[in-house]
Amino acid sequence: MSRTSTRLAAIATTVVIATTGLTASAVADAAAATAPTGSAVVNESNSFLLSSLSAGVLVFALPNATGSYDSTKGLSASFPVTGGSANLPGFYGNVQLGGGLLFVNLRTGKSAVFKNLAFRIDTWQVTGVLEGTSAPVALLDPAGDTVVTGTQADGKLESSDLQVDGEGAKFLDSKLNTTFFQAGQSVGSFSFSFKAGS
Structure with a gap:
């Protein structure tokens, strides 16, 4: 220079x-300054996996989410925290997640790709934005026995159940031309960890 x-x-x-x-x-x-870290882990039970396969519906986690399978626990996908803020003990915040979700109906050939995933703690929903659109859709709701530990700066959440959101069920059935998804349908379980950046 x-x-x-x-x-x-x-x-x-x-x-x-x-x-x-x-x-x-x-x-x-x-x-x-450092970015926040953590992850949202969706555990899809074997019972949900079998029922979705029977209906011809497949759900895939897209990069940069990582997936794994355990014959006793089912299918898991981990979505990394990429931004946002969270106060788990206070039950508010909005955290952006990396990766995406692909839903496919093998019987109709219809599919739907969701990006810009987020865990909206204030509304207790996992949301995604359908590719080519801008409005977030509520897809999943942590439910069942919920345990929150830690602090605002470093917290963890464990939910014994994870259910299909009513809005998400209607949206997915419409996009995939199926009647498989139902409001309150149990998918599996959910865990979330968040460590604030500095």
Whole structure:
């Protein structure tokens, strides 16, 4: 970089700091800030998996979610936290999740892809945005025995049941041309962990 370019870069940085009111230490703090971490884990029970297969309906977790299967526990998908804020003990917040969900009806050839997944703690729903649209759809609701541990900065949630949301059931049945999904239908269980960034 030439001396002139170096001087211009230094002047530009000074102007940005001066006009935004940021000190050099604030700029350094912002650069050192860390993003929140954690994950939302959907555990799909064997009973739900078998009933969905019988109906010709398949559900796949899309990258960057990771999936696994256990013959006794069923199918699991872990969706990483990518942003947002959460206060699990206070039951409020909205956390963005990585990955996506693909729903396929093998009998009709219809499919639906959901991205921009989120866990909306204030409404107690896992939501997703259908590809090509912008409005979030409530897909799943943690239910059953729910245990919250930890603090606002570092909390965990375990729900013994995870149910299909009423709105999600209607939406999925319509998109996939099926009658498989029902409001309150048990999918499995749900766990969520969140550690605030700095």
